[in-house]
Amino acid sequence: MSTKYVLIGNSAAALAAVDGIRKFDKQGEITIVNRETGPAYSRVALPYYVAGEMTLDDLLIRQKPDYQKIGVSLVENENVKAINASAKQVELESGKKVSYDKLLIATGSETIVPPIQGLSSIPHHYLWTLEDAIGMKKAAERAKTAVVIGGGFIGMLAAEALRKLKIKLTIVEMAPILLPQLLDEGAGNLFLKAVRDEGVTVKTGALVSAVAKKGDAIEVTLKSGETFTVDMAVVATGVRPHAAFLQSSGITLNKGVLVNEYLQTNQADVYAAGDVAETKDFLSADRSIYAIWPTAIDQGRAAGVNMTGKRQEYPGSLGMNVVELFNVTLAQLGRFREGPGDSVKMLSSKGSEESYRKVVVDKNGTLVGAVYVGDENGVAEMGVIHSAIKRREKWQGFKDGRQPQFTYGAVMHNVPRY
Numbered sequence: 001m002s003t004k005y006v007l008i009g010n011s012a013a014a015l016a017a018v019d020g021i022r023k024f025d026k027q028g029e030i031t032i033v034n035r036e037t038g039p040a041y042s043r044v045a046l047p048y049y050v051a052g053e054m055t056l057d058d059l060l061i062r063q064k065p066d067y068q069k070i071g072v073s074l075v076e077n078e079n080v081k082a083i084n085a086s087a088k089q090v091e092l093e094s095g096k097k098v099s100y101d102k103l104l105i106a107t108g109s110e111t112i113v114p115p116i117q118g119l120s121s122i123p124h125h126y127l128w129t130l131e132d133a134i135g136m137k138k139a140a141e142r143a144k145t146a147v148v149i150g151g152g153f154i155g156m157l158a159a160e161a162l163r164k165l166k167i168k169l170t171i172v173e174m175a176p177i178l179l180p181q182l183l184d185e186g187a188g189n190l191f192l193k194a195v196r197d198e199g200v201t202v203k204t205g206a207l208v209s210a211v212a213k214k215g216d217a218i219e220v221t222l223k224s225g226e227t228f229t230v231d232m233a234v235v236a237t238g239v240r241p242h243a244a245f246l247q248s249s250g251i252t253l254n255k256g257v258l259v260n261e262y263l264q265t266n267q268a269d270v271y272a273a274g275d276v277a278e279t280k281d282f283l284s285a286d287r288s289i290y291a292i293w294p295t296a297i298d299q300g301r302a303a304g305v306n307m308t309g310k311r312q313e314y315p316g317s318l319g320m321n322v323v324e325l326f327n328v329t330l331a332q333l334g335r336f337r338e339g340p341g342d343s344v345k346m347l348s349s350k351g352s353e354e355s356y357r358k359v360v361v362d363k364n365g366t367l368v369g370a371v372y373v374g375d376e377n378g379v380a381e382m383g384v385i386h387s388a389i390k391r392r393e394k395w396q397g398f399k400d401g402r403q404p405q406f407t408y409g410a411v412m413h414n415v416p417r418y
């Protein structure tokens with residue numbers, strides 16, 4: 001009898017799991033249940049759609065016939081509200097139940113709604129789903145000014161898209177630097193200057209406490225008491241694993257769904273992968289969630305293989321980001337903030353106007369992280385450092401002291417299926 005695989009989610013992790021399953025099981029029935037409508041799209045590319053650089057069709061990473069070709073039934077527009085692990089059933093909001101032999105939870109992240117007074121009474125935009133991006137693009141067509149609440153990764157991607165549409169921006173970030181999760185102080189200050197040099201108003205160390213409608217405009221009030229008005233508001237104050245619907249399922253949750261090195265949860269035949277899964281960390285004994293596309297792909301593929309009964313161990317997640325924002329290339333790898341016992345190698349002089357290149361080495365001399373801000377060439381180094389961290393190499397500097405000959409494109413192409 002063929003195995004019935006059910007995957008919740010239709011994005012990076014779930015699609016990679018399909019690849020993993022089909023590698024070893026060509027016959028099993030695969031059903032994908034997704035609360036969104038339509039074939040899978042690239043979440044990573046949503047900002048390019050908002051900026052008018054990509055069409056809706058360009059965003060698609062699968063077409064409808066692709067699912068049929070590999071024997072996958074796509075159940076669209078159905079939200080999974082609970083899992084009954086003892087009955088081996090998934091319960092949908094519509095009341096339907098779907099039985100499984102093997103189940104994958106690949107429900108990704110959900111956006112956090114911040115406690116800002118008046119937020120629900122004004123039109124505002126998130127940037128996580130295709131629907132969000134369509135709404136943001138429409139609002140941007142009518143806006144001349146915008147506030148972006150949150151200067152983290154998604155906030156900065158949204159800001160970059162709006163800037164390309166010539167919208168005058170104010171970014172409000174509670175940390176002292178932009179991208180506080182990706183950059184240390186030195187890198188952050190260099191990037192902050194670059195963003196301000198582009199004519200963007202950036203308020204760091206600041207909190208939005210209230211928003212209110214003022215005719216067609218939105219009045220923004222900061223905790224400091226300062227107020228200003230804008231035409232549109234974007235909220236990007238973080239995401240969390242989308243796991244709340246599993247509260248009563250008996251599946252062990254921490255920040256996300258806890259899984260072992262085979263991506264298995266504590267419930268028999270239930271696996272989790274991607275942004276929702278809390279897995280082992282590549283560099284430490286801790287559990288980690290790095291909500292990034294390549295991690296979702298690696299975990300999804302390994303989970304799919306394991307769901308067929310084969311054994312593929314997941315080596316652990318390594319944080320990594322390579323992005324171009326406001327004409328600056330940024331890269332962050334692994335543990336880029338030094339801890340006790342670590343040492344730091346500055347590859348460019350501290351406070352340099354052009355670039356910031358830092359490598360972190362642990363007490364054994366092993367490379368554990370790096371951060372880079374500058375032009376495209378430096379990202380080449382990050383490609384080399386990334387491979388070295390993965391191979392747990394000792395830091396020896398670059399061969400002959402020369403910079404490796406990679407390009408931004410080459411580094412990005414090493415990242416599977418954007």
Ligand SMILES: Cc1cc2nc3c(=O)[nH]c(=O)nc-3n(C[C@H](O)[C@H](O)[C@H](O)COP(=O)(O)OP(=O)(O)OC[C@H]3O[C@@H](n4cnc5c(N)ncnc54)[C@H](O)[C@@H]3O)c2cc1C
Pocket residue numbers: 008009010011012013014033034035036043044045046047078079080081106107108109127128129154157242245273274275276290291292293294296322323
């Ligand atoms: C604007 C933007 C830009 C990004 N840029 C980058 C980048 O440059 N580099 C990078 O590495 N990462 C980037 N990311 C992050 C990356 O997109 C995520 O890490 C990745 O999409 C995670 O994949 P996933 O499959 O785990 O989850 P998701 O892509 O979040 O997919 C989750 C799926 O589950 C479905 N779902 C959720 N709950 C339910 C439910 N209860 N019932 C049914 N279906 C459900 C959703 O509809 C969706 O299909 C970006 C994200 C965004 C939003």
